[in-house]
Amino acid sequence: MSYGRHIDLNFIQSIAVNQSRNPLTSIEIIMKIALIFPGQGSQYTGMGKSLFDAFPEAAVIFRTADKCLGFSVSDLCFYGTEAELADTLNAQLCVFVTSMAALNVLNCSFEGKIRPVAVAGHSLGEYSALVAAGVLDFADALRLIKARGKAMREAGLRNPGGMLAVLCIETREVIRICDQLKKATGGIIEIANDNCFGQIVVAGSITVLDAFIDVCQQKNYTPPKLLKLSVAPHTSLMKEALPMFLSALHETHLKDPLIPIIGNVSATWLRSESEVREELKKQLVSTVKWRESMIRLINEEVNCMIEVGPQKVLTGLMKIIDRKVKRFNFGNDETELEKLKTFIK
Helix, strand or coil, X not given: XXXXXXXXXXXXXXXXXXXXXXXXXXXXXXXXXXEEECCCCCCCCCCCHHHHHHCHHHHHHHHHHHHHHCCCHHHHHHHCCHHHHHCHHHHHHHHHHHHHHHHHHHHHHHCCCCCCCEEEECCCHHHHHHHHCCCCCHHHHHHHHHHHHHHHHHHHHHCCEEEEEEECCCHHHHHHHHHXXXXXXXXXXXXXXXXXXXXXXXXXXXXXXXXXXXXXXXXXXXXCEECCCCCCCCCHHXXXXXXXXXXXXXXXXXXXXXXXXXXXXXXXXXXXXXXXXXXXXXXXXXXXXXXXXXXXXXXXXXXXXXXXXXXXXXXXXXXXXXXXCEEEEECCCCHHHHHHHHHCC
């Protein structure tokens, strides 16, 4: 794979690529950086506010998003209640915009010194990664995420569901329990996210999730944790969301990736616009193979990951997957930038 191109994000003018940079120094070749982007579940009241206040580069992203969407997603990020942010549409837009604001600050602050060899995003975060890779422009991504969130919300109203974080249970045992419960109840429960060793997320019908909790209790397993989501993404319960989402996807302009990007569904490289489009068609109803994706990056000798966006979920997972990989975060407050600056000269 070739990592020689550097992407310079300009969210107002769209994406421009500058190939006239000096070649990578020996230090930059040794330090292979991947940018990773969080998904729904990382939202919290006040997200992005410190970035907005401290950096004009962040503020312009929030203001542009407000204008594109026709309502103040900024206010929703900064002042939205826990209940408002639990709504799948609100959560997706807020996490995406905050991630993009953080990315714009990084790009402007380091003036091209952060040259990622790859990008990846968890679930919704895949859309942030697609913007970073030059596949989607910011405004198109906003419209597509809005359509995705609306479709998921409506599917969730018709087929209520939720998600459980399952800890310290082997994957094959989780699969066995899910299969057992599907046969016994006729309901839906499937692996939505394979996050890391010892952490799997299952999603499905509320009654079947309750039954899963009961089985874990009977077997003295670690109690699963109910996540703050109002739908069951990455399962067959999302099939009803596909027509509305695919209609929006069909109308969205995509470009070939300028930076290598790993897809959630395949856990391998998306090399063309057509491969990205196929990935997004499948992603809503397919397992997020995050652990496998991160192992692929590590096998490509990526040794530093920067989580760009709210919270520190993905760097927490990486600590479990491979502690040797250096981990940084940016998106919660401006002090995180100073830590990065001591590392990236």
